[in-house]
Amino acid sequence: MLRIRDLRAGYGATPILFGVSLEVQEGEAVALLGKNGMGKTTLMKTAMGFIKPTGGAIEFEGEDLTRLTPHEIARRGVGFVPENRRIFPGLTVRENLDLGLSALSHRTTALRRERFEGVFQHFPRLRERIDQPAKTLSGGEQQMLAIARVMMAGARLILMDEPTQGLAPALIRHIRDMVRELVRLRVTVLLVEQNARVALSVCDRGYIMEKGAIVFQGTSAELRDSPVTREKLGV
Ligand SMILES: Nc1ncnc2c1ncn2[C@@H]1O[C@H](COP(=O)(O)OP(=O)(O)O)[C@@H](O)[C@H]1O
Numbered sequence: 330m331l332r333i334r335d336l337r338a339g340y341g342a343t344p345i346l347f348g349v350s351l352e353v354q355e356g357e358a359v360a361l362l363g364k365n366g367m368g369k370t371t372l373m374k375t376a377m378g379f380i381k382p383t384g385g386a387i388e389f390e391g392e393d394l395t396r397l398t399p400h401e402i403a404r405r406g407v408g409f410v411p412e413n414r415r416i417f418p419g420l421t422v423r424e425n426l427d428l429g430l431s432a433l434s435h436r437t438t439a440l441r442r443e444r445f446e447g448v449f450q451h452f453p454r455l456r457e458r459i460d461q462p463a464k465t466l467s468g469g470e471q472q473m474l475a476i477a478r479v480m481m482a483g484a485r486l487i488l489m490d491e492p493t494q495g496l497a498p499a500l501i502r503h504i505r506d507m508v509r510e511l512v513r514l515r516v517t518v519l520l521v522e523q524n525a526r527v528a529l530s531v532c533d534r535g536y537i538m539e540k541g542a543i544v545f546q547g548t549s550a551e552l553r554d555s556p557v558t559r560e561k562l563g564v
């Protein structure tokens with residue numbers, strides 16, 4: 330579904346990604362692990378079109394994404410849940426969800442209703458808080474809202490950047506269940522996590538990134554058992 334090959338990208342003249350290759354098949358949940366500052370967020374931003382690569386290829390369902398804008402990429406069915414849950418704090422839950430829908434070119438009242446119902450089914454808490462400003466939600470609820478927003482856009486592949494960052498253990502379990510639920514709904518997930526234990530408990534397999542390159546990959550069981558994981562992640 331997503332195929333990244335020999336990807337090179339950076340900020341200005343500073344290279345950060347030095348030839349990253351990875352693949353995500355439809356229906357999979359794949360973890361992208363690595364210590365802070367290794368280039369995981371940069372990879373996601375590049376895949377979403379926020380950073381133009383200096384080399385390599387990014388294909389989604391066979392289509393080259395590198396010449397598309399972030400908006401066009403979202404319209405193809407790729408959702409991005411950024412670090413620190415970039416929701417709009419002053420807007421209500423409803424307004425935040427409507428922004429997710431705005432990625433679509435053909436919005437009908439029926440589609441809007443259907444998407445809202447779908448989101449409420451998975452996140453009943455959001456229905457209860459529909460007219461509250463997003464900033465009044467708890468950290469876990471804000472994360473729910475960020476995920477619900479990409480579901481409003483009908484994302485079939487979700488790139489999720491450290492969704493458990495800064496959350497208490499009970500909420501981390503909740504986020505883990507949400508990712509499992511997405512997979513059950515046949516949404517494909519690429520999950521960036523500092524918390525390798527959480528990521529490997531929901532993902533089929535994973536990659537370890539170090540200094541802008543993939544240095545190890547394997548099934549979740551292989552990653553869990555490998556001394557390389559401990560060495561590269563310090564866990
Ligand atoms: N906007 C930016 N401008 C310049 N350098 C950046 C920017 N964002 C991140 N970097 C640098 O790129 C490297 C990789 O960062 P990042 O992709 O955020 O890593 P990770 O997500 O793995 O923690 C780091 O050295 C970081 O300082």
Ligand SMILES: [Mg+2]
Nearest residue numbers: 369370371412
């Ligand atoms: Mg990051």
